[in-house]
Amino acid sequence: MSTDAREAPDNPYVEDPPTEFEPVEDLTEAAARRQAEQLREAIRYHDRRYYVETDPVIPDRTYDALFSRLEELEATFDLRTADSPTRQVGGESLDEFDTVEHVAPMLSIDSSGEAADVYDFDRRVHELLGLSQTAGESSGQSSLDAYADGSVEYFCEPKFDGVSIEVIYEDGRYARAATRGDGRRGDDVTANVRTIRSIPLRLSGDYPEFLAVRGEVYIPRDAFQAYNRERVERGDEPFANPRNAAAGTLRQLDPAVTAERPLDCFFFDVLDSSYGFETHSERQAALPTWGLKVNERAALADDIEDAIDYRDRLVEDRDDLDYEVDGAVIKVNDLEQCDRLGATSRAPRWAYAYKLPARTEETTVRDIVVQVGRTGRLTPVALLDPVDVSGVTVSRASLHNPDQIAELGVAVGDRVRIQRAGDVIPYVDEVVENGGDGHFEFPERCPVCDSAVEFDGPLAFCTGGLACPAQLKRAIEHYVSRGGLDIEGLGEQRLDQLIETGLVESIPDLYDLRMADLARLDGWGERSARNLLDELEAKKEPRLDAFLAALGVREVGPTTATSLAREFGSLDAVMAADEDELQEVDDVGPTVAREVREFFGSERNREVIEALRERGVEPQAVDVETSDALDGLTFVFTGALDGYTRGEAQELVERHGANATSSVSGNTDYLVAGDNPGGSKLDDAEEEDVPVLDRDGFEELLAERGVEVDAASA
Structure with missing residues (x-):
């Protein structure tokens, strides 16, 4: 059956598809199999229209109905296939990642943020290709008129700030995916990459028998902010930046976790195939015909000046892009010239990355979310375009309370200056440029449970308990x-x-x-x-x-x-x-x-x-004894003490004036070791010359100091 639903006019689920279906119990197995095949074909088509062509022809609700019907058919009649779109919602958990060889090296790219270095790259390319420079031209700068034998055409594309992967298709079917790793070997992340909806499990069009492509997995900025918002609201730490989030997600041992997170992918190179291409631009044009998503900003440059202009346009437009970029990749377009130029052990000589300047201190507020703490306190948090502040990437900043929001007049869309208090806690210092209307209005209902919010001075609390x-x-x-x-x-x-x-x-x-x-x-x-x-x-x-x-x-x-x-x-x-x-x-x-x-x-x-x-939990009334009998002493506990939990032993010594810490140092007076003690603590105690006590020695010390041993079991 064709992989392109446009070539199947009898498929009822392509144009204006129905969303109501007869009960599955009324279907024969043959009818269910036929409907499932049509649904898979149609869903692949709609995925391509949505992810690759960015021109969907049905609403999301209709797509969800088709997808749910396919899941129902496959589950009822045991019809699931290896390349079914339903396989992209998770799978069996992994124990660990295997390491696999790449079909071709995935090299790094030399880079710089200085225009002079980019001109030097252009000069080296011309010299290695034997294109002579005219007299009187500076070797530090290139231009269209600088070379007697003509200029080199470049292919330019954004340098995505994501995670590079190799994806392999055999006979048009998804076969394997691996991380870049060391460039020659990477982790086998086939199960996780399978869940990324923009990566097809079957190619379309006139695809080669074997295809290895390189792509960049990323999280769209809007999706990143939405996902961070969910994490903050439920009390989890937000991700620092989209790249870290994407990298961590690809390395989840449970593909179902990967499937829940909003990963996407751009493809930008062919590592190996049975097709012959003459230029990078031809490769780029072929990828979407096979159903592989590419970036629309890729463009040809007549010379290095045009390539530099391309990068400068990226700098101007970066805040409007829905993905993070940290540079422009400039490639010699002619593949025969690329072969002549070759590569070093780590990078091709035919490509260079002209980096974008880092965002520092000033950034844009993409969302304001209210975090609910353990005690119910509501804390407003600004979610930001990631920005470098004192060498640390910051993607969120505290707004402290409703009064500060009103005082700053901060709103979603504003450009703000970020500071870090004591090099630790980032906060919004001031609004540099208004991009929103008014300021963020603090909610009257808890964003998590919808309970009423009550105010205690400048602080707000959820009443949901x-x-x-x-x-x-x-x-x-x-x-x-x-x-x-x-x-x-x-x-x-x-x-x-x-x-x-x-x-x-x-x-x-x-x-x-x-x-x-x-x-x-x-x-x-x-x-x-x-x-x-x-x-x-x-x-x-x-x-x-x-x-x-x-x-x-x-x-x-x-x-x-x-x-x-x-x-x-x-x-x-x-x-x-x-x-x-x-x-x-x-x-x-x-x-x-x-x-x-x-x-x-x-x-x-x-x-x-x-x-x-x-469930048997019954708090016990006790007469809590306190004293200063152990004042000035510091204890560390390790292993299981018969008759005590570690917490009880720590609390006992603290009630009598001592300190209980978790690690051995030169300030530790005693290490109390029970059964199965931690080896590292014993080693530290020997190195620091700290006395080690067993349970009997511990109780003897307590008795010498006048602490009743019976209190330990209270």
Whole structure:
């Protein structure tokens, strides 16, 4: 069957396709197979119109209906094929990437941001090709009239700031993709690149039997800002720039993750094929006839002056492009001349990149998004065109609060100057040029859960509590952190993994995890899974003050939590206390009392606490002993101490005046080592001459200092 639906006039899904279909159960297998073939053919055609020709002929909603129907047919009748468009929505996870040889070297390109270096490149090209320079011309500059034997024609294209890949087609079918790697070998990313919708799984037109092409995977700027907006709103760190985002996405071991991210690709070179071409421009023209997307800004230049003008136009237009560029690639157009020029071990002699100046300090606000923190605080964040500030690429900047937004008068589209406070936190210093209307209006509803926003002076807070997904993620992170119940084995990356896979959607879900759930996750072994489950089980009877701190009640830190636990003795008593009773507690004023009352007055928060109790979590009332018996000492703990969790041991010494740190240094007084201690900490202790104590030695030290050992198990 033809790969170009325009050659199939009987295909009903090409022009004005229907979007209502008869039930699949009413179809015969033969009818379903025929409809699936027509849908694949039509979807390939519509993909080409959308991605390659940028001229779609059907609305997105209609396309989605056709795609969903194809998925339904393939699933019901087991009709999926290797090159079906539905294969571009994910696949089996990988354990690791294999390394593969490229069919031809993927070389680097020499580059410079100085025009004099570009003229030198042109001079070298002419000299190597035997084109003589006329008398009286400077060797530092070239022009059309400078050469007696004529000038060299150049092919110019943007130098994309993305990730280079090699893609191979055999008999018109997608076969393999690899990253550039060292130029001769790269990572096999076939499964991930398959998910990029602008890369066809089957070529169209009069394609060669074998084709290896080079492309640049990138994330469009609009899509990058939209994706960063989603990440910020749900409490994740945004990507620094589109290139880093694209590179990280291509290296995901789970192709389904890659499929969710907005990758795109421009093709710009033929590495090997059964076709013969005479020029780079001919190659460029052939690519879209095979269904491969190219960049529309590629152009011929009569000489090096025209090529430099091409780069200068890119500088002027870069802010209007929907992709990041960092230069103009200037290639000798004639392929026979390219062969004569050859290459060094790392770069061709027939190509040069004239780089664009870096954006520094001034940039454009592309979006303003409101981030919701763990306590519900709403923080406005400006998403920017990536800009270099003091040697660091910045793609976002804080706007602090609604008052600052109004004072700056900042809006989406404005050109702004960025500063970094203490070389760490970037912020918008001033609006240089207005590009929007008025200023950004702070929302009255939470952008994540649509709960009402309340203001406390210049600060804004979401009233959704644990019902707000953004607060929930941060709440889970806090619950397991050292400031909460100190559940080891759940760092940010692993917790993100549990949340993204749907295993943890609330705090109580942590206690529903099973070995089978964890064993199927990438990076988890039986030992790490068992350690986590044992840790969760051991923390089912936390001290009341630790549990109160872990809940993340606004304004309630460890000290206030301890005061509440001492005063009320039980969780039920704290939950039942009114504001007047709460204010009778040391460290609790009107603001803290109101926050505590509002937290425990929330039906959703009470449901979470009840669900925890149903899973066996029951906070224990304790008489918390404190002293300065260990004042001035610094401890580090490693391994499993019989009778203590690491968090309990750390908290014990801290209650008696000591410091507990995570790494051994010259300031460490004791390393306390239990079973299966970390080798690096023991090595550090030996190097720093730090005494190492086992459990018995630790308790003997406590007893010598007058610390009751029984307090350790409290």
